[in-house]
Amino acid sequence: MTDALTVADVRKVYGDREAVRGISFSVREGEIFGLIGPNGAGKSTTLRMISTLLRISSGTITVCGYDVATESDSVRSVISYLPEDAGAYKDLTGRQYLRFMAGFFADGEELEAMVDRAIGFADLGDRIDSKVDTYSKGMMRRLLIARAMMPSPKLAILDEVTSGLDVVNAYEIREIIRDIARHGVTVLLSSHNMSEVELLCERVAMIDGGRIVQMGTPEELKRRFDAPNLEEVFIRAVREAEGLV
Secondary structure: OOOEEEEEEHHHOOOOEEEEEEEEEEEEOOEEEEOOOOOOOOOHHHHHOOOOOOOOOOOEEEOEEEEEOHHHHEEEEEEEEEEEOOOOOOOOOOOHHHHHHHHHOHHHHHHHHHHHHHHHHOOOHHHHHOOOHHHHHHHHHHHHHHHHHOOOOOOOEEOOOOOOHHHHHHHHHHHHHHHHHOOEEEEEEOOOOHHHHHOOOOOEEEEEEEEEEEEOOOOOOOOOOOOOHHHHHHHHHHHHOOOOO
8 A cells, every 4th residue: 555644764953952853654545543642742743844834854754755845835735734723714604614715725616516525524514604603612623624625635634633622522523534534535643632543543653752652553552562552552652762661
């Protein structure tokens, strides 16, 4: 299977601080891949480099065969990035917001088809015609994911997509992500919620202090560390990396 994303020995340096320290991993086409670790581990920095929003200090990233450093426009044409702090225009209805955003990508019949596709992903029923400022956090997240899927990306990059959601809304968002993957889109998501990632992702990379400390399927990692869940795997992996065990 072809890799949709390859990250090779990538580093990001801010002044005298190395936020990402030589990480490498790849994501296969059609896979749901999780980059997991605590806040400040380097997850969002990595996603922003992949998304061309931050310059790589060293190493290489390729997305669908395009080099992030030298072919950034081509990379942006095949990805969609949803940051954790994304928002929408609250004076617009959900439909109006999606139509406004679609205007950056298309017009005429293509625009309408794009909006219809996004409305299907959002699955907000009649509330698609309510103002965004009346939406719950879960409804807002559905709308934003739908907006991210409008241009039919090959790679969807989702940062802490269920952060702050209750159990029901988090479950529904996971179902939407599975549906996205069933449509042939590769999904890279970051999360500090390891139980959620265990339910959703085919493979995961665990990052701590800007370094990848373990990588594999959830089942492989649990067997490797004889652990009942990924949270315990992560704790043991970090201790092992730090020479504490």
